[in-house]
Amino acid sequence: MKKQLIQLEINDLIYEVPVNPRDLLVDVLRKKVGLTGTKKGCGQGDCGACTVLIDGAPVLSCITLAVACQGKKITTIEGLADAQGNLHPIQQSFMDHGAVQCGFCTPGMVLTAKALLDRDPSPTETEIKRSIAGNICRCTGYKKIVEAIAAAGATSKVEVQ
């Protein structure tokens, strides 16, 4: 099947990529665009490691078609640090609270947290847990992640979209 050239807006940049309709967003991001920060943990939408933001909403890129993302704003983990490479307040909070161990769930977790805090800068602990329930972590036991998100919400100047 002949590939078609599509445009994807990723982290405020326009990328032109050749894709087949069957190509999944996670594979296009990792292999065609070269942004490997988005991870593949299961390929079946069960672990959340492939989470990216589409128009600000957290979405599972392993069950999203790349062609269906034209005209949308895609945010991957690489888009969070600022233009000088400084950590986003959520990333900084994760670091300060020891919420990163093997790091494989981290990109997806951070983006899910960003979507939450953009919508609600001061969520309750239950709301935080609920919002990251789709991001599996096997290393941390979630406690430091929840603390990091709560702290980021309380002190950061997160821009609400």
Next chain:
Amino acid sequence: MFLDHFEYYAPATAAEAFALAGRLGEGARVLAGGTDLLLMMKDKLIKPCYLVDINGVKEFQGINYEAGKGAVIGAAVRISEIEHSPLIRDKYYALWQAAGELGSVQVRSMATIGGNSCHASPAAETPPPLAALGATVVIAGAAGKRELSLEDFILGNRQTALKEGELLTGFILPEPAPRSASRYAYIGLRDAMEIDAVNMAVNLVLDEDRLTVKNLKLVMGSVAPRPLISAAVPKLLTGRKFEPMLLEQVAAAAAGEAKPISDIRASAEYRREMVAVLARRLLQEAFDAAREV
């Protein structure tokens, strides 16, 4: 895990969507949220030649409410939109609850209310509350439009009344009756990301004395190939004063109607017992809420 090749269409209007559905026939599948569809395609359970992406069709979007008439929800409305809709929470509480408990935040951002019913998994979350609330589905195609009650739309395990060339375009929810309340709950091993072992929705309408049950619908999910509308429970309660003593009898009756199977998630016996537990709990909750309305 990769998909087989297919051709992709993204109609911009309902008319285009109907034309495509009509033209492409049975080799075509509708892509809404994709959370069930793409997984089935990855597992090679289905191999559609064409995907028709309806997410760009404005006519399939939107939650519109008119006082006295009820609400119309577009088929492609995301579960997350329903979860965050003050209107749905206010008027159609059981649907709001079910939406909030479907999958995870990510799945809710992708999945649609139409997809949840069209996929017609026996464990689907939104069909029971939709049925309990008296929802009608709107089906349309090149040949025209028709409406069906939700329980007549879902025919069995992954089977719906959709004919070739037809699309589900929306749901109509009637204006809630005065002194009514609806509730939903599920039973599962974890508190998130669950395929429900059992779920249930209840819609209860009280008489003017706020004690007698005027009307009642109880719908069970995951205990039959399609949402099971209870016949016994309304029979037992309609026209009677709601009393805790009655609940035992009612719960047993509901459990008796359930037709669960045993699978890796739960045994039939356990599911049947949980039907009784949920029936008791949800009816009490709905009753308490209806008294306050």
Next chain:
Amino acid sequence: MNRRFTQVGRSVPRVDAPAKLKGEAIYTGDMVLPGMAYGKIKRSIYAHALIKNIDYSKALALPGVLAVITGDEAPNKWGIVPQTANEVALAVGKVRFHGEGVAAVAAIDEETAEAALDLIDVEYEPLPVILDPFESMKRASEVCIHEDAPENILHAAEQLFGDPDKAFESCAYILEKEFHTSYVNHAFLEPHTALASFDRQSGKLQLWSSTQVPHYLHRQLSIVLEMPMSKIRVTVPAVGGGFGGKGEASSADFCAALLSRKIGKPVKMTFERSEVFATNKGRHPCHMKMKIGLDKDGYIQAVDFDNTLDGGAYAGWGMVVMFYTASMIHLPYKVPNARARVRRVYTNKPTCGAMRGLGGVQPRFAMECLLDEMAEIVGISPYELKMKNAIESGYRSVSNLYVPHTEYKKCLQTAVEKSGYLDKHGKLPFGKGIGLAGGYYISGTAYTLYQAYKPHTTVLIRVDTEGGVTLHCAAADIGQGCNTVMAQMAAEALGVHFEDVHVVSGDTELGTFDLGSFASRLTYAAGAAILEAAAEINKKLKEVAAGMLGCRADQLEIKDRRFYSIFESRKAIDWEKVVDVYTNTVGTLTGIGHFSPPRLKGIDLSRGVRVQGANIGHSPTFGFSSQIWEVDVDLETGKIRAEKVTEAGDCGQPVNPMSVDGQVEGSIMFVMGQALYEEMKLGPDGRMLNASLHDYKVPTAMELPEIDTTIVDSYDPTAPFGVKESGEGPVQPTIPAIVNAVYDAIGVRFTELPITPEKVLKALKEKKA
């Protein structure tokens, strides 16, 4: 309490955290090499079958396919325990579990590789499938899984210390019960991944792999590929979790290497989640019988332990796990007489192996629950019973395990005080309960798994005027944070700052020898080696500094990047200046340190012959933990909700307290899953029914209880920097504490895992009847 440490004991953020947070950390699956091809494995659809024929001609003909291999191209057996090595890269002649690899493909892209699998025709002759270890032993004469194991038993052993039978005769209280644990998987988030690059001209192979054990992988590659180790280099990029499941080698490693050698191009192979389940190497389901005898005052007199381990299809870590389970009954309580009869049995299931806290979790479950019940019989609190019997520093078990240091009693006390256990136990309303358990784990480990006298860990430290301090060690950071703690320990030993130390790890060519990240050995082992390497460097530098300052070398201390005389405080000089002078006058400054655990005499691992002491479980020191769980049982649905965990642990001196907390919290949630939700389910044909993270249920954030952890003040004077383990001790008390809490809540003692709502409801009904 920080004993005058400035770098050790700091909760510094992990060195690799920023890269991971920005999505810039490179895991094996992120790597791309020029000309790289992709590999996929074709897997068996039978759990037990002879392979009659494999025809892959159609696959080879598919455009884009570069090579196909089958098992007979590399039939050499490998195994993490060489004496029992019986695994192969791809099945040879026979498959023994559903999902075993039978062929592998390399293609120009992943989609083509996957499509090629469907074009490989395998002809099987199905054999009867055995899924139960007892059935396996019974039917061994008609269904034999390995030709060299006619009884379907990998190994069986009996260990006897003292005279338990005689001791039981005079016991006032005796209790014997059966316990059964479940078939669970590590479910690390990053699937096994390997990238192999074979260079035809030099004949050298480099393998990047998601592994915990670069050294063992290095050895196994040499065996399977029939190449000298000097021509192989193993590099470990960032690893997305291991928990023991990446503690051997995987078919991804071998197949990627074999394919790369065949086509002379790099080949990358990443497993799907279902393949991770098929590879398994998770915790052994154990069918245990434990009998404990107490004297009239409640002191343990004897323990009799019988364990049948369901090992799955191959050997793997099986023998070691088996011996560990036998060894684990000797601590953390004084046991004067003991017998252990253990056997590890083959079945047609994905192989079991090492999983966090290996060999400890299962017998711990049995012992802590049994003691909880015996306390009730004796009429005292489980806390009192355990305190009575708890060991103290300097204890030597009858099996010759020596515990130089322990704060186990303090762990119990702390957990009890903080949770209010004594005010709640037996006093909460029906449906609510509180349970106590304790546990321990080895630290520093004792054996190399193959006959060798060499040190287990070597650290090379280089100090120069350009790079500062560089630490070389082939240790693998799999997310547990060893790169960070090694930098902290090196900085402490050298008198510099944590930020000054660069760690070069996870590479067999760039780093010096290390056995691997398993059995909680690394902090201890690396710490010891670091001390020795640093001592060498400090000696050389002090001599130069003394000359520069005009005093004696042995009067100098190094702290905070300065040398200073302990007697004349004005005689001080910057560390960098001393390094500069040393380099100019002598040359590059290096120090090397080795760690070898104390070795016990007369053990012959290869024949399982005990001369004195149990074969396995000896380690230089041990970590301890106590947990108290509070649960709320929904009496109508049977669902158990964990409300709160109070933990107190003895990890000696914590090198990085924040990291320790992370390990403890992670351990708690990891094993809670095994107690309540997780179970690999198989159909009667041996096919896994829930090989996805959807139906294999690991805890999500919604299941998180309140967790209160305490690092008990502790310092092991025999250990480098006083350190002990903290990643596997805390998994030990979790299951029994939950089970004991459920008993307190509803009066039912569960002896089989997982404790599902269905089982709870059933038990409640039976109790009523």
